[in-house]
Amino acid sequence: MGRYVIRRLLQAIPVLLGATFLIFAVVFALPGDPIGALAGDKRMDPAFAAVLREQYHLNDPLLLQYWHYISGVFQGDFGTTFSKVPVSELMAGKFQVTINLALTALVLEAVIGIGLGLWAALRQGKATDTAILAVTLLLISVPVLVTGFVLQLLLGVQLKKSTGIDFFPVAGAFDGWRSYLLPGFVLAGVSIAYLTRLTRTSLVETLRADYIRTAIAKGMPRRRVIGRHALRNALIPLITYLGADLGALMGGAIITETIFNLNGIGQQLYQSVYLREQPVVVGIVTILVLVYIVANLIVDLLYAVLDPRIRYE
Template sequence: MGRYVIRRLIQAIPVLLGATLLIFATVFALPGDPIAALAGEKRQDPTVVSILREQYHLNDPLLVQYGYYIAGVFRGNLGRTYANVEVSEIIAAKFQVTINLALTALVLEALIGVGLGLWAALRRGRAVDSMILASTLLLVSVPTLVTGFVLQLLLGVQLRRWTGVTIFPIAGVSDGWVSYIVPGFVLAGTSIAYLTRLTRTSLVENLRADYVRTAVAKGMPRRRVIGRHALRNALIPLITFLGADLGTLMGGAVITESIFNIPGIGQELFRSVHERQQPVVVGIITILVLVYILANLVVDLLYAVLDPRIRYE
């Protein structure tokens, strides 16, 4: 197991290099001068501009700039903004909010998606099954922007008008973990639909397997057959989906954080792109790539727990 983990971490290095180089080249290929953007419409001192461009290596070729950046990353330094602020400090102030939102979305996705998928699989061909499939199709079809504003209207305006109290906050994070429930559901909406369908399909296939028919023929209780055997084998593709989705949820939080006024890295990413703060953009993407790599490593290790036939040599 230890060798496998070390080998996977070594294999992650080229992934990190390739992803960061791609986003680095994309961000720094954007038109315009980021140093000129610092002064807005004011005229800048040419000497100051020259010093700043030399300080941030903007006169060097792209690969040289990337070399300076990636060398700093391996030393734990994500660089500085053009306003001379540590990028790591900016990310540290915003990261906890976004990880809270992403984890809330992941928990809601797992509970609702697996629960509805299990219910649909056990009632396949019936009205409940058709209703769940139709609901997931509707959830996929409606854009996140629409879902967010509709829930804000229903839970923030109409429900408060009917009950006189606010049950679910719809803006900011001042109310603690309760503040993340509604935006977490909005963020995970599409994933819930996909996970529900994936759970239903995977469980139905396992319920038709020979080992399930053998267990039933031996007189094993239905609840144990489903929970101990069929569901456990059906969890492998679900764990794969959830692990990969953590990075997707964090990266896709830009719209959700904007709708619900959540001060996370998604909102910071949008602002940094608008203000042409390339070091912040590349730093945030680097952190997201690392989260994605670690999440997939954890998923791979969970395979051996779910399926004893899987061994890591």
């Protein structure tokens, strides 16, 4: 197991280098002058602009600029913005907001998605199954922007008017974990729909397996057959989906953070791309790539827990 973990971590290095270089090259190719953008509508003194370009290696070729950046990353230095703010300091508070949002969305996705999928699979072909499939299709079809504003109106505004209880804050992160419930559901809405359908399909196929029929024929309680045998084997593709989706939730939080006024890395990423701040953009991407790598490693290790036949030598 230890060798497998070390091997996977070593394999992650070229993935990290490739992803960060690709993003770095894209930002490098964007039109516009990042130094000139610091002055806004005014014209920056040419001598001062030249000093800044030299300081941030903007006159160097792409590969040399990337080398300066990545060598600093491996030393724990993500660089500084063009306004002299350390990138790590800039990302610290905003990363916490986004990780809270993504983890809330992941928990809601797992609980609701697997729960609805299990319910639909056990009632295959009945009205409940049909209704769940219809609701998931609706979630997939409606854009996140529409879902966010509709839930803000219904649960954040109308519910507060009718009950007097502000249980679902509609903006900001000032009410602890409650601030992330509504945006977390909006962010995870499409993933909940896909996970529900995946759970239903996986469990239905598992329930048709010969060993499940044999266990039922021997008189084993149906609840035990489903919980101990069928669901455990059906969880393997679900864990794979959840592990890959964590990074997608963090990277796709831009619209949700904007709707609910959450100051996370999604909004920061948009602003940094607009201003061509390479260290910030590549720093955020580096963190997201690391999240992907760690999540996939944890998923691979969970395979051996769910299925003892899987061994890592």
